[in-house]
Amino acid sequence: MNVRLTPEQKIKILNSDDLYLIMQNVLLRENKIGRGKEHLWVVCLNAENRILNIELVGLGSNISVSATPTSIYQLAVHKSAVSIIIVHNHPTGNLRPSDEDKKFTRHMMKVSQVLRVKLHDHIIISEEDYYSFADMGLMKELAHALPEEYLDGQVEKMEDDLAKLVEDRNRLEMARGFKKEGVDPRIISNVTGVSVSVIEGL
Numbered sequence: 646m647n648v649r650l651t652p653e654q655k656i657k658i659l660n661s662d663d664l665y666l667i668m669q670n671v672l673l674r675e676n677k678i679g680r681g682k683e684h685l686w687v688v689c690l691n692a693e694n695r696i697l698n699i700e701l702v703g704l705g706s707n708i709s710v711s712a713t714p715t716s717i718y719q720l721a722v723h724k725s726a727v728s729i730i731i732v733h734n735h736p737t738g739n740l741r742p743s744d745e746d747k748k749f750t751r752h753m754m755k756v757s758q759v760l761r762v763k764l765h766d767h768i769i770i771s772e773e774d775y776y777s778f779a780d781m782g783l784m785k786e787l788a789h790a791l792p793e794e795y796l797d798g799q800v801e802k803m804e805d806d807l808a809k810l811v812e813d814r815n816r817l818e819m820a821r822g823f824k825k826e827g828v829d830p831r832i833i834s835n836v837t838g839v840s841v842s843v844i845e846g847l
Contacts, residue, residue, distance in 0.1 A: 648671055648699040648700065648701060657693055657695045657696075658694045661775065661780050664688065664732070664766075664768060667699075668686065668688075669770065673772065680734075680736060682704055683704075683734055684733060684734050685703035685731070685732075686733070687717050687720055688729060688731075689726035690728045690729065690765065691727055692727045697724050702716055703733075714752060715810070717753070718760050719810055722762065722810050723813070723817070723843075725817060725847065728762060728763035729762060729765065730767070731764070731768070732768045733768075733769060733770070738771045738773070740769050740770075741776070742769060750784075751787045753767075754787065760811065766779040767779075767784070816839055817837075817839060817843075830844045
């Protein structure tokens with residue numbers, strides 16, 4: 646579900662404080678019952694680290710939430726994101742990353758290498774504060790935290806999905822190139838298989 650943002654909120658992200666102020670506002674829009682559940686958002690960024698969009702990709706219980714790397718990166722590819730930031734909330738207020746949080750982040754980092762869409766950070770938020778994996782050095786630590794055999798096995802399970810995402814990304818890049826050259830969207834659609842409506846939004 647797309648999170649509606651004002652033009653002022655589609656800012657260039659300079660640090661985790663910038664993003665937290667926006668995500669805190671997004672979280673506080675939820676009613677009290679909604680805030681008692683874990684949410685998982687994906688923030689898509691362009692090459693200048695400016696927010697393209699924020700999407701809610703998972704809604705869980707009071708202690709967990711999940712989403713597949715495929716669904717997250719499919720969104721990133723279709724939004725032509727150069728990088729993404731994962732954000733989820735801990736309703737308990739305890740911002741310490743769980744082992745599952747760390748494992749999921751490492752898995753996402755591995756997939757990001759395949760798709761060339763950088764995972765910039767993973768931020769855990771509450772109504773009052775936040776924890777940034779990047780600021781705390783956890784992104785670098787996780788790069789070596791799990792055996793490559795484990796990660797390769799996880800990625801292999803998603804080979805078909807990843808291949809389709811790579812193909813989608815390549816078709817979108819081709820369509821974008823044709824559009825810049827002024828080619829008619831209908832012709833671009835016939836050549837690339839990308840719909841005219843998507844081409845018009847590139």
